Amino acid sequence: MRQAVVQAIHHTSQREAFGKLLVDQPLMRNVLADLALESEAAIALTMRVARAVEMSGKDPHETALARIATAIGKYWICKRTPVLVNEAQECLGGIGYVEENILPRLYRQAPLNSIWEGSGNVQCLDVLRALRKEPETWDALFAELQNAAGKNAHYDAELKCLAQRFDDIETLEFRSRYVIERLALMLQASIFLLGDHTDIATEFCRSRIAGEHGLTFGTLSPDAPVAQLIERAAGATIAVR
Numbered sequence: 304m305r306q307a308v309v310q311a312i313h314h315t316s317q318r319e320a321f322g323k324l325l326v327d328q329p330l331m332r333n334v335l336a337d338l339a340l341e342s343e344a345a346i347a348l349t350m351r352v353a354r355a356v357e358m359s360g361k362d363p364h365e366t367a368l369a370r371i372a373t374a375i376g377k378y379w380i381c382k383r384t385p386v387l388v389n390e391a392q393e394c395l396g397g398i399g400y401v402e403e404n405i406l407p408r409l410y411r412q413a414p415l416n417s418i419w420e421g422s423g424n425v426q427c428l429d430v431l432r433a434l435r436k437e438p439e440t441w442d443a444l445f446a447e448l449q450n451a452a453g454k455n456a457h458y459d460a461e462l463k464c465l466a467q468r469f470d471d472i473e474t475l476e477f478r479s480r481y482v483i484e485r486l487a488l489m490l491q492a493s494i495f496l497l498g499d500h501t502d503i504a505t506e507f508c509r510s511r512i513a514g515e516h517g518l519t520f521g522t523l524s525p526d527a528p529v530a531q532l533i534e535r536a537a538g539a540t541i542a543v544r
Contacts (some may be wrong), residue, residue, distance in 0.1 A: 304342045304384050307391035307409050311335060312537045314395045325394070326533070334394065334521035336529040339536035340507060341387055341520070344491040345380045351494050352376050367443035371433050372490060378426035378480075379487030381417035388413045390520045427479040430486070434469070444486070451493035455505065457513040458492050465489060488512060502528035503535075 312335055315325035325331045352372045358365035388410045392399035399406045417423055433440045448462055468482045469475060475482070488511045495504035506527045510516035515524060523529070 304345050304380075304387050307388040307406060308335075308338045308342045308536050309538070310399075310404075310406055310409075311338060311391040311394035312533060314398075316537070330521065331394070332529050332533065333523050333527075334390065335536070336527060336532040337510075337520040337523050338387060338390060339532040340503065340510070340523075341383060342536060343503070343532070344495070344507060344511075345383065347494040347498075348372075348376050348380065348487070348491050351490070363439070364443050364446065367437070367439040368447055370437060371430060371440035371444050372447075374426050374429040374433065375483055375487050375490060377416070377420060378423055378430070378483050381420070381426075382423060384416070385410070385413040387520070423480065427483045428476070430483050431476060431479055448489055448493050451496040454496040455492070455508045455512075457508040458489070458496060461485065461489060461512050500531070502531060506532075 312326065315331055315335065318325045321328065326335065352369065355365045355369035355372060359369045360366060388406065392406045392410060395404065395406060398404055401407065421429070434444075445466065448465070452459055452462060465485060468478070468485065471478075492504070492508050492512055495507050498504065506523065510523055510527075516522050
């Protein structure tokens with residue numbers, strides 16, 4: 304995901320259309336910022352899980368969190384990767400499809416993790432099994448989410464109803480993809496809210512938690528921190544005006 308976003312920003316920072324660089328075109332900026340937000344959220348969750356795994360066996364909270372958050376993260380990030388890489392290909396146009404470019408390889412490999420490491424259904428069932436058989440994972444998960452309470456109204460509203468999504472045991476497995484998706488988004492949001500970039504955290508909660516976002520990338524609100532997101536994703540190697 305990270306590599307695909309970098310490729311998209313690099314190309315659009317050099318390609319001109321309609322009188323200026325693509326990276327300066329409003330609609331392209333929305334797409335790039337949205338991709339950057341998704342990639343950064345995936346990295347943040349991955350690094351939080353990595354820290355929990357590293358502390359496993361030393362800290363009960365981290366041990367339990369690693370057990371549950373690994374499956375949650377696998378489900379959501381594996382589902383988001385193919386669509387993100389495909390959107391990045393669109394930023395390049397036809398060159399993003401031909402084999403001389405890295406993006407076709409990224410797109411070909413993007414679905415692999417959800418197949419090789421366990422399908423989406425398997426990951427969801429793994430989450431339910433952990434919550435049922437290892438109650439400490441429930442405590443660790445909601446303790447982690449509670450750490451960010453009070454920092455964003457959208458987050459707080461979702462946190463209040465999140466536990467209730469597990470109440471109907473009879474339909475829980477049927478609904479589990481949606482429930483695990485919400486857990487993943489809330490974990491990502493909590494990491495952002497506990498970090499230093501308030502604007503990015505606010506936009507993530509507004510677009511992903513509150514649903515002020517379309518079903519495709521490039522549907523952020525006009526006042527989203529677009530420049531900040533693109534610059535963070537570009538890093539020091541790409542000059543973005």
